[in-house]
Amino acid sequence: MLAVNETHDPELRSWVESANVAGSDFPIQNLPFGVFHRALTPEPARVGVAIGDRILDLRLCHRAGLFEGELAQVGEACLSASLNRLMALGQTSWSALRRRVGELLRDDRRRALQKKVEPCLVHMAEAIMHVPSEIGDYTDFYASIFHATNVGSMMRPDNPLLPNYKYVPIGYHGRASSIVASGTPVRRPCGQARPDSTMEPIVGPSRRLDYELEVGFFVGPGNVLGTAIPVADIESHLFGACLVNDWSARDIQAWEYQPLGPFLAKSFATSVSPWVVTLEALEPFRVPALIRPDGDPEPLPYLDDARQRERGGVDLRLEASLSSERMRAAKVAPFVVSRNSLRHLYWTPGQLLTHHASNGCNLRPGDLIASGTVSGPTRESRGCLLELAWRGEQPVTLPTGETRTFLEDGDEVIFRGWCEREGWVRIGVGECRGVVLPA
Amino acid sequence: MLAVNETHDPELRSWVESANVAGSDFPIQNLPFGVFHRALTPEPARVGVAIGDRILDLRLCHRAGLFEGELAQVGEACLSASLNRLMALGQTSWSALRRRVGELLRDDRRRALQKKVEPCLVHMAEAIMHVPSEIGDYTDFYASIFHATNVGSMMRPDNPLLPNYKYVPIGYHGRASSIVASGTPVRRPCGQARPDSTMEPIVGPSRRLDYELEVGFFVGPGNVLGTAIPVADIESHLFGACLVNDWSARDIQAWEYQPLGPFLAKSFATSVSPWVVTLEALEPFRVPALIRPDGDPEPLPYLDDARQRERGGVDLRLEASLSSERMRAAKVAPFVVSRNSLRHLYWTPGQLLTHHASNGCNLRPGDLIASGTVSGPTRESRGCLLELAWRGEQPVTLPTGETRTFLEDGDEVIFRGWCEREGWVRIGVGECRGVVLPA
Numbered sequence: 001m002l003a004v005n006e007t008h009d010p011e012l013r014s015w016v017e018s019a020n021v022a023g024s025d026f027p028i029q030n031l032p033f034g035v036f037h038r039a040l041t042p043e044p045a046r047v048g049v050a051i052g053d054r055i056l057d058l059r060l061c062h063r064a065g066l067f068e069g070e071l072a073q074v075g076e077a078c079l080s081a082s083l084n085r086l087m088a089l090g091q092t093s094w095s096a097l098r099r100r101v102g103e104l105l106r107d108d109r110r111r112a113l114q115k116k117v118e119p120c121l122v123h124m125a126e127a128i129m130h131v132p133s134e135i136g137d138y139t140d141f142y143a144s145i146f147h148a149t150n151v152g153s154m155m156r157p158d159n160p161l162l163p164n165y166k167y168v169p170i171g172y173h174g175r176a177s178s179i180v181a182s183g184t185p186v187r188r189p190c191g192q193a194r195p196d197s198t199m200e201p202i203v204g205p206s207r208r209l210d211y212e213l214e215v216g217f218f219v220g221p222g223n224v225l226g227t228a229i230p231v232a233d234i235e236s237h238l239f240g241a242c243l244v245n246d247w248s249a250r251d252i253q254a255w256e257y258q259p260l261g262p263f264l265a266k267s268f269a270t271s272v273s274p275w276v277v278t279l280e281a282l283e284p285f286r287v288p289a290l291i292r293p294d295g296d297p298e299p300l301p302y303l304d305d306a307r308q309r310e311r312g313g314v315d316l317r318l319e320a321s322l323s324s325e326r327m328r329a330a331k332v333a334p335f336v337v338s339r340n341s342l343r344h345l346y347w348t349p350g351q352l353l354t355h356h357a358s359n360g361c362n363l364r365p366g367d368l369i370a371s372g373t374v375s376g377p378t379r380e381s382r383g384c385l386l387e388l389a390w391r392g393e394q395p396v397t398l399p400t401g402e403t404r405t406f407l408e409d410g411d412e413v414i415f416r417g418w419c420e421r422e423g424w425v426r427i428g429v430g431e432c433r434g435v436v437l438p439a
Numbered sequence: 440m441l442a443v444n445e446t447h448d449p450e451l452r453s454w455v456e457s458a459n460v461a462g463s464d465f466p467i468q469n470l471p472f473g474v475f476h477r478a479l480t481p482e483p484a485r486v487g488v489a490i491g492d493r494i495l496d497l498r499l500c501h502r503a504g505l506f507e508g509e510l511a512q513v514g515e516a517c518l519s520a521s522l523n524r525l526m527a528l529g530q531t532s533w534s535a536l537r538r539r540v541g542e543l544l545r546d547d548r549r550r551a552l553q554k555k556v557e558p559c560l561v562h563m564a565e566a567i568m569h570v571p572s573e574i575g576d577y578t579d580f581y582a583s584i585f586h587a588t589n590v591g592s593m594m595r596p597d598n599p600l601l602p603n604y605k606y607v608p609i610g611y612h613g614r615a616s617s618i619v620a621s622g623t624p625v626r627r628p629c630g631q632a633r634p635d636s637t638m639e640p641i642v643g644p645s646r647r648l649d650y651e652l653e654v655g656f657f658v659g660p661g662n663v664l665g666t667a668i669p670v671a672d673i674e675s676h677l678f679g680a681c682l683v684n685d686w687s688a689r690d691i692q693a694w695e696y697q698p699l700g701p702f703l704a705k706s707f708a709t710s711v712s713p714w715v716v717t718l719e720a721l722e723p724f725r726v727p728a729l730i731r732p733d734g735d736p737e738p739l740p741y742l743d744d745a746r747q748r749e750r751g752g753v754d755l756r757l758e759a760s761l762s763s764e765r766m767r768a769a770k771v772a773p774f775v776v777s778r779n780s781l782r783h784l785y786w787t788p789g790q791l792l793t794h795h796a797s798n799g800c801n802l803r804p805g806d807l808i809a810s811g812t813v814s815g816p817t818r819e820s821r822g823c824l825l826e827l828a829w830r831g832e833q834p835v836t837l838p839t840g841e842t843r844t845f846l847e848d849g850d851e852v853i854f855r856g857w858c859e860r861e862g863w864v865r866i867g868v869g870e871c872r873g874v875v876l877p878a
Binding site for chain 2: 136137142152162163164167168170171172173174175176177178180187189190191192194197200201203225226228249252255256257258259260261262263264265267268269297300301302355356358359360361362363364367437
């Protein structure tokens with residue numbers, strides 16, 4: 001069996017050749033988990049691992065006797081139509097399963113084993129991907145100080161950041177029912193807005209539809225109601241990461257959000273990418289938490305420890321692209337509008353989870369905790385159109401000459417995420433896509 | 440079989456004698472649904488109907504062949520450990536089941552039938568009640584204008600009500616994982632607060648723990664993502680009502696809530712009463728929507744129809760009582776602090792649901808939609824301690840001479856709800872209880 005970190009070995013290759021191609025999101029150093037079924041087969045959804053352009057069907061692996069001994073229980077969890085059971089088992093089990101999958105896929109010329117594993121591979125092109133877990137609760141944070149400052153300065157130019165921001169990881173409960181898998185089209189919502197504060201509100205299709213470039217973390221074992229999770233233990237509660245598009249109707253939001261926060265401006269759809277990259281795979285790309293400017297308070301003790309300070313951040317690169325109907329007709333490639341890294345968060349993913357459970361709120365396996373819009377310090381690193389086009393004042397120009405202040409019907413939004421670092425193999429999260437349908 | 444409204448007949452009696460006692464919450468005119476298991480028996484939870492001091496076990500009724508023909512499917516749904524399947528079947532099925540249950544329990548001297556039904560009755564004292572449904576999403580509104588005005592006037596004395604209030608049914612997503620059944624103790628949460636805005640925030644047990652007297656509605660069949668529910672159809676999507684205590688930590692809330700709304704101030708616990716009173720049982724107690732004062736805008740067309748105007752309200756009487764440890768030691772009865780009616784809501788339950796789905800957000804069977812704190816126009820009708828004791832300035836005195844501005848450890852909060860009207864039999868929702876445990 002591989003050593004714990006052997007899947008990080010840059011020399012390691014897979015006998016699935018597409019995994020060894022430079023630039024693949026899914027080399028053997030990644031091994032993210034997801035849920036899928038084959039499009040043309042009437043079969044239940046099952047757990048799989050991405051490798052190159054294939055999926056290793058863990059249900060078939062289990063049936064083929066490839067998970068035995070200490071892996072029997074974790075193999076059983078992979079028979080499920082969601083990742084919840086696997087997430088509930090905890091870090092030791094995830095790690096053992098990932099090691100075994102790495103062993104099954106490594107290119108070590110054990111032909112007999114490879115022969116057993118080959119029939120468990122499915123072409124990605126044949127697969128329909130699902131939302132990876134049954135999400136009991138979805139929470140969205142506001143962890144990018146650049147985003148909070150940009151948005152705040154549109155509302156309150158003299159006082160962009162509220163006094164709680166540097167103490168409290170601000171978040172709100174999102175809507176779980178309307179979370180959809182990447183590729184699901186998103187219908188433009190209708191709602192109330194009041195574009196002119198001297199007039200009555202209007203009702204109709206949103207005119208200020210936006211994307212929000214975010215990263216989501218899935219909860220592992222979780223905690224019992226009434227107990228907190230100490231910051232020292234928090235990373236064992238993070239199963240892994242995906243991309244999240246927290247679609248937002250800015251006109252509905254501006255009119256409805258006071259005093260209880262966003263509601264219908266967000267609840268019409270949230271898209272998630274299908275592959276969950278484990279914390280273990282992200283380990284080589286962990287970085288120190290954002291260095292706080294002089295004068296900023298240190299995180300309060302319940303949010304602070306050496307691990308979070310030194311390795312709490314994740315240098316997960318993010319990119320948002322737009323593709324209009326005209327661009328697709330003219331076969332113009334999607335146009336990158338935002339480029340960014342998760343390392344710019346003011347609060348680490350671990351701090352977000354610790355804060356969430358600090359009042360005794362129970363987190364359950366499969367819950368989704370998103371970062372909030374990830375924006376960085378530069379213009380191109382702004383993670384939504386509201387910021388990029390600065391509330392409509394600085395339109396974004398597409399390669400066709402079209403301009404955008406907000407999303408038009410037919411626009412496709414495509415997020416990509418990956419990690420790269422000198423001396424390590426690049427790994428990717430894959431992509432999160434959605435086309436806007438008319439209201 | 441009984442006619443649709445025959446269970447409203449004031450002359451109708453049950454052979455379960457405790458159901459006929461004046462003041463019972465559960466006469467045959469009520470027949471609310473719940474989920475329970477017998478405390479001393481290792482059995483799965485099952486669906487039941489309250490009748491007097493008994494529960495009719497619908498699983499046993501189904502097994503005894505009491506649901507046949509057109510009731511076969513709805514009988515199957517009652518084998519479940521939650522009400523979700525029943526809720527998903529829709530109004531015609533709920534109504535047929537309730538008629539049949541009424542027929543089984545009515546005192547019409549059909550001894551043979553009674554003999555078959557008797558073994559399906561369980562003493563309430565033997566039963567452990569559960570949260571009635573698996574709540575996929577929990578939404579909390581802010582539908583009492585009296586509550587919104589009271590709270591707003593503490594924050595903004597000159598401008599208590601925000602400009603959106605009279606147009607938008609304001610709501611926010613709540614936390615589903617921490618919803619607990621009546622009787623579950625509630626641990627005082629820890630969190631950040633900043634009692635003095637010139638100082639750093641502090642971390643510790645909440646010093647301003649409060650209850651919120653609310654009513655919840657369970658969603659029936661729900662809607663498909665991307666479609667709205669027209670107001671004309673909305674009442675067929677309301678399965679029934681329960682009591683909700685939206686426990687709130689006011690000090691945590693004041694510090695965290697801007698700009699995204701309440702989060703950890705609420706997510707540590709929400710209590711629900713176990714019996715769900717159907718819309719059909721509430722029908723005789725429906726009242727016109729609150730008459731809007733001159734100058735208030737009419738509800739926007741998507742929220743307005745004759746049914747909502749004429750019968751959209753519910754005259755559900757509500758009462759909140761407190762019982763301190765000293766009161767219980769001295770055998771002093773719980774002390775009523777709030778008295779109220781759901782008819783005081785500015786938005787009807789139907790309007791809340793219509794608004795919720797108006798952006799295409801999918802509501803699912805078993806989702807819980809709560810009213811927000813129900814306060815009325817008088818002091819005694821204020822539905823939380825924040826309002827009753829006016830932010831600590833007007834303490835409430837208990838019969839022992841103790842005073843309360845917020846809840847102390849050991850305090851029990853007890854909500855009751857019922858409907859009464861001249862010429863009709865009183866029906867009750869039962870109660871929702873919870874004791875505060877130390878942090």
